[in-house]
Amino acid sequence: MPWLAGYPREKIDWFPEIDYSQCVKCGMCMNCGRKVYNWTDAGPLVKHPYDCVPGCTTCAVLCMKDAISFPDRDYIRKIYKKNKVWLKVREALKKEGKLTIKKGGNNGN
Numbered sequence: 001m002p003w004l005a006g007y008p009r010e011k012i013d014w015f016p017e018i019d020y021s022q023c024v025k026c027g028m029c030m031n032c033g034r035k036v037y038n039w040t041d042a043g044p045l046v047k048h049p050y051d052c053v054p055g056c057t058t059c060a061v062l063c064m065k066d067a068i069s070f071p072d073r074d075y076i077r078k079i080y081k082k083n084k085v086w087l088k089v090r091e092a093l094k095k096e097g098k099l100t101i102k103k104g105g106n107n108g109n
């Protein structure tokens with residue numbers, strides 16, 4: 001996953017949690033392109049939590065009843081900083097030819 005540049009996804013507890021007392025079963029979260037949710041009689045179930053893209057919050061933003069939550073963004077930013085993920089992503093992008101950085105640019109960590 002390019003967002004991680006080889007850092008193990010299962011080491012990042014970033015995935016949606018549903019407050020079923022708020023969920024009105026509108027179905028919007030089922031649009032997740034990563035197929036994180038399965039639909040059940042009780043509403044959406046977070047079936048594949050580690051397929052959620054680290055840092056993504058689209059389903060929570062578009063949930064009509066604010067029933068979906070995620071960890072604080074500082075949680076994931078600390079992991080990225082401690083493990084130099086930003087730097088590794090930059091190097092990976094350079095190798096793929098998607099990024100060119102002139103000398104003196106920000107080193108990303």
Ligand code: SF4
Pocket residue numbers: 018022023024025026027028029030043044059062063064065066067068
């Ligand atoms: S988007 Fe929110 S309200 Fe709609 S089904 Fe999903 S969790 Fe429930």
Ligand code: SF4
Pocket residue numbers: 015016031032033034035036037051052053056057058059060
């Ligand atoms: S945050 Fe993004 S990737 Fe994760 S479940 Fe919601 S829409 Fe899918």
